[in-house]
Each structure stands twice: as structure tokens, then as C-alpha cells.
Amino acid sequence: MVLEKSVSADGRLERGERTRRQILDLAVDLASVQGLEGLSIGGLASKLSLSKSGLFASFGSKEELQLATIEHARQIFIDAVVRKAMMAPRGLPRLWALCDSWLEYAGRKVFRGGCFFAAASAEFDSHPGRIRDRLAALMEEWLTTLAVAVRKAQEAGHLRADADPAQLAFEIHSLFFGANWAYQLHGDSKAFDRAREAIRHRLAALTPEVTRKVGGRARSSRS
Amino acid sequence: MVLEKSVSADGRLERGERTRRQILDLAVDLASVQGLEGLSIGGLASKLSLSKSGLFASFGSKEELQLATIEHARQIFIDAVVRKAMMAPRGLPRLWALCDSWLEYAGRKVFRGGCFFAAASAEFDSHPGRIRDRLAALMEEWLTTLAVAVRKAQEAGHLRADADPAQLAFEIHSLFFGANWAYQLHGDSKAFDRAREAIRHRLAALTPEVTRKVGGRARSSRS
DNA sequence: AGCATATTAGAACGATCGTGCTATTTATTC
DNA sequence: GAATAAATAGCACGATCGTTCTAATATGCT
Numbered sequence: 138m139v140l141e142k143s144v145s146a147d148g149r150l151e152r153g154e155r156t157r158r159q160i161l162d163l164a165v166d167l168a169s170v171q172g173l174e175g176l177s178i179g180g181l182a183s184k185l186s187l188s189k190s191g192l193f194a195s196f197g198s199k200e201e202l203q204l205a206t207i208e209h210a211r212q213i214f215i216d217a218v219v220r221k222a223m224m225a226p227r228g229l230p231r232l233w234a235l236c237d238s239w240l241e242y243a244g245r246k247v248f249r250g251g252c253f254f255a256a257a258s259a260e261f262d263s264h265p266g267r268i269r270d271r272l273a274a275l276m277e278e279w280l281t282t283l284a285v286a287v288r289k290a291q292e293a294g295h296l297r298a299d300a301d302p303a304q305l306a307f308e309i310h311s312l313f314f315g316a317n318w319a320y321q322l323h324g325d326s327k328a329f330d331r332a333r334e335a336i337r338h339r340l341a342a343l344t345p346e347v348t349r350k351v352g353g354r355a356r357s358s359r360s
Numbered sequence: 361m362v363l364e365k366s367v368s369a370d371g372r373l374e375r376g377e378r379t380r381r382q383i384l385d386l387a388v389d390l391a392s393v394q395g396l397e398g399l400s401i402g403g404l405a406s407k408l409s410l411s412k413s414g415l416f417a418s419f420g421s422k423e424e425l426q427l428a429t430i431e432h433a434r435q436i437f438i439d440a441v442v443r444k445a446m447m448a449p450r451g452l453p454r455l456w457a458l459c460d461s462w463l464e465y466a467g468r469k470v471f472r473g474g475c476f477f478a479a480a481s482a483e484f485d486s487h488p489g490r491i492r493d494r495l496a497a498l499m500e501e502w503l504t505t506l507a508v509a510v511r512k513a514q515e516a517g518h519l520r521a522d523a524d525p526a527q528l529a530f531e532i533h534s535l536f537f538g539a540n541w542a543y544q545l546h547g548d549s550k551a552f553d554r555a556r557e558a559i560r561h562r563l564a565a566l567t568p569e570v571t572r573k574v575g576g577r578a579r580s581s582r583s
Numbered sequence: 584a585g586c587a588t589a590t591t592a593g594a595a596c597g598a599t600c601g602t603g604c605t606a607t608t609t610a611t612t613c
Numbered sequence: 614g615a616a617t618a619a620a621t622a623g624c625a626c627g628a629t630c631g632t633t634c635t636a637a638t639a640t641g642c643t
Contacts, residue, residue, distance in 0.1 A: 177630065315538065402600070
């Protein structure tokens with residue numbers, strides 16, 4: 138464990154870092170609803186009973202605040218989705234764990250406005266600059282995580298090897314965002330079941346013959 | 361053809377309607393990039409060499425301008441996607457025509473910032489009010505269009521009848537938005553091929569046995 | 584304790600936002 | 614051509630935005 142300068146010897150957070158965290162907790166929540174550009178320094182400050190200039194000084198510019206908000210959201214996402222799924226056994230179970238935890242993350246509204254990154258990437262996809270670049274890098278990182286999970290499932294013999302992991306990652310990711318979109322816009326929580334069903338259908342078609350004969354699908358907990 | 365009061369006897373547009381159209385053309389273009397909320401009365405006015413108050417008076421409020429922008433985008437979308445696809449023979453060909461024209465609509469950047477409705481619905485999905493309601497209704501209309509196309513293909517015997525049209529519409533729509541998202545964020549135009557491939561794969565599995573024996577898939581132009 | 588540093592507050596700036604009110608211009612009708 | 618209506622311009626308003634500068638306060642170190 139590396140000692141950061143923002144953490145004192147006894148492990149407590151320094152004052153600045155503590156307020157920074159309060160700010161970012163609220164910023165992430167607000168940004169998922171009003172967008173990253175809709176974040177306002179004054180709005181954040183008043184909701185936290187801080188001075189506008191004091192909050193501003195903690196980040197130096199609005200862009201830095203937005204970038205810090207993205208990193209904070211990334212940590213929350215990793216804790217809520219990736220870390221849990223990585224505890225499942227590698228191969229198809231881990232791929233399914235990723236899917237389940239993502240859909241649960243969206244349905245549980247870890248962020249009030251739904252998936253933070255779905256909102257932010259759609260908002261900034263036409264705004265060149267550091268924010269868009271960072272978001273694009275994070276989303277590619279996530280798609281790679283999905284693709285690697287697919288490939289590992291193939292290497293473990295849980296999925297046929299003749300499928301393109303990037304293609305499957307794209308399809309699964311699209312269903313994720315589609316479900317998040319339908320839930321946010323129409324309040325349709327059945328969309329999560331739709332996404333699960335589509336993924337199940339897609340993966341079942343990729344299950345090797347030997348496995349299909351035994352169980353029909355690899356996860357007995359799935360109906 | 362119904363005579364509207366904004367159209368004079370010789371078919372030319374009245375002055376007010378002409379500028380309204382110029383405004384909305386630009387508004388739709390700008391909103392697809394900066395968002396519906398990012399639309400500014402002053403910004404639109406200066407780009408069109410109009411006065412801010414004059415432009416404002418044409419709509420009465422920003423919300424009315426946004427609603428008018430949505431209707432204008434809807435017309436453009438219908439012309440670019442739906443109308444063309446409806447000329448294809450009903451059944452599977454028409455479903456495929458819808459898919460092809462949607463993906464081409466997104467790839468051709470009919471709107472500068474990609475699909476107007478993907479951006480707008482994501483922006484307003486957490487902003488209750490008339491705008492969100494209208495967007496939700498339009499998107500449901502679109503999903504219904506897709507579902508009906510699926511059902512017609514089933515009735516024509518082009519697709520097996522044991523598939524849920526709403527489920528298929530959800531999946532296809534998710535792939536549309538996923539491709540649009542990847543193209544906008546990563547500039548990855550291969551995403552359109554990915555979406556097409558996924559749809560092709562999904563529909564092929566739903567092709568009745570008799571048809572599968574003949575051609576493998578229904579559209580010979582598809583590789 | 585007191586000094587040095589980090590953190591927050593206060594006030595003000597120029598800019599831009601949506602909106603309302605009043606004039607001025609343009610088109611239509613008699 | 615004069616009268617009427619429709620469309621546009623000009624100007625000002627309060628509010629809010631990001632940002633800067635300076636003063637006050639709280640913390641950490643010796």
C-alpha cells in the first residue's frame with residue numbers, strides 16, 4: 138500500500154481531501170442527472186454549504202472538476218461492477234457475472250441518473266477535448282474488459298472459438314446501454330430482462346456441442 | 361393535400377414560416393451537437409443574423425423552441441429513414457430496409473452530432489416535463505414501428521412466429537444506438553457493420569426451416 | 584506556544600442566459 | 614395609397630455562469 142500525501146500517518150484523510158470527496162460524491166450524483174456540463178460550481182457549493190470560490194479553488198477550473206468527477210465515477214463503477222465480477226471463476230461464469238453486475242448496477246441506480254458513463258459519453262461525444270478523450274479511453278477500457286472475458290471463456294472451452302470477442306463485446310455493451318436507456322426514459326425495468334435474455338440467447342448459440350448436450354446452457358441458475 | 365394557413369395560395373411559404381424553418385434547420389443541427397438544453401436563443405440568432413428578441417418571439421419560450429426542434433427532427437428522421445424503408449416489400453425485406461436505412465442515417469450524419477434522438481433522449485431522460493414526455497412518446501413510436509415490422513415478417517412467414525416482436529425490436533434498437541454511440545465517441549465506423557452482423561445473425565436464427573434450406577437467409581444481397 | 588502552510592470565505596468582474604416591453608419595419612387588405 | 618396586421622429589431626432586466634483576487638481561518642510542524 139502506497140502512502141499518499143493526502144493521507145496522514147494514522148490513515149485519516151486530510152481536510153482538503155475530505156471535502157474533495159464530499160464534493161465529488163455530490164458531483165457524480167448530479168452529473169448523472171444534469172450532465173457533466175450542467176454541473177455548476179455555485180450549485181455544488183450551495184448544496185454543500187461551501188463558498189463558490191473555495192470549491193473552485195479545490196480544482197482550479199471547471200474542466201478539472203469534471204475530470205475529477207469522471208475519475209470518481211470510475212472508482213465507484215469499478216467497485217460496483219468489475220471488482221465483484223472478478224471474484225467469479227474465470228471463463229463463462231465471470232462473463233455472466235460481469236453482465237449480471239452491470240445490469241444490477243444500472244437497475245439499482247448506483248448513480249441517480251442511471252449509468253454515469255452512458256450519459257457522459259453521449260453528452261461529450263461531439264465535444265473534442267480532454268473530457269471526451271478521457272471518456273473514450275475509459276469506455277474502450279471497459280469494452281476491452283468485456284472482450285477479454287469473452288476470450289477467456291473461449292480459452293476455457295466454455296464458448297466456441299470461432300466468435301470474435303470484440304464483436305460480442307460490442308453486442309453485449311449495446312444491450313447494456315439499451316437497457317439503461319429504456320429504463321431511464323420509459324421506466325421500463327423489464328428492459329433488463331430483455332437484455333439478459335438477448336445475451337443468454339446469443340451465448341447459448343456459442344456454447345460448444347459437448348456442453349450443450351449436457352445442460353443446454355452453462356449456468357444452471359439461469360432459466 | 362390540406363392547405364395550411366402558413367402556405368399562401370401559390371404554394372410559397374409565408375415570411376414567418378420561412379424563417380421558422382431556417383431557425384429549426386439550424387436548431388436541429390446545433391442540438392444534435394450541443395444538446396437541446398445547450399441551444400441558446402442568442403446563439404441561434406447571431407448565426408442567422410436575426411435579433412434575439414425576434415427569434416424568441418417566433419416561439420414564445422425556449423421550451424417551445426425545443427419542442428418545435430424535436431418535431432422538425434422527427435420530420436427529417438421520417439424522411440430519411442422510415443419513408444424510404446416503407447417502399448420495400450412488406451415482411452423481412454422491409455425490416456431489413458429499416459435497419460439499413462437507420463444505420464445509413466447514422467453513418468451519413470444526417471444530423472451533425474449523430475442520431476438526434478439518441479442524444480436528446482439521453483439528455484432528457486432524467487428531466488421530467490413536456491420535452492421528456494414528447495421524446496419518450498417518439499421513441500416508443502419508433503420501437504413500435506420496429507416491432508410491427510417484425511410481426512409483419514412473421515405473418516408473411518419470413519420469420520418464425522415464436523419470437524417476441526417487442527424483444528426483437530429492443531435488441532435491434534439497442535444495436536442501432538450502440539453503433540451510433542461507438543461511431544460518435546470513437547469514430548469507429550466498423551460499428552455499423554458490427555450492428556448489421558449482429559442483426560443478421562439474430563434474424564438468421566429465426567428464419568423458418570423451409571427458407572433456410574433454400575438460401576440460408578432471405579436477402580441474397582447480404583453476404 | 585508560535586510559525587508556516589493549506590484551506591475556505593467574500594466580493595467583484597465580464598459574459599451569457601431567458602425573457603419582457605416598446606418601437607420599427609414589412610406584408611396584406613381595403 | 615392608407616389602414617391594419619404580422620414579423621422583426623432594440624434595449625434593458627435580473628439571474629447565473631466561470632473565474633480572479635484578497636482576506637480570513639483552520640491545520641500541521643517544530
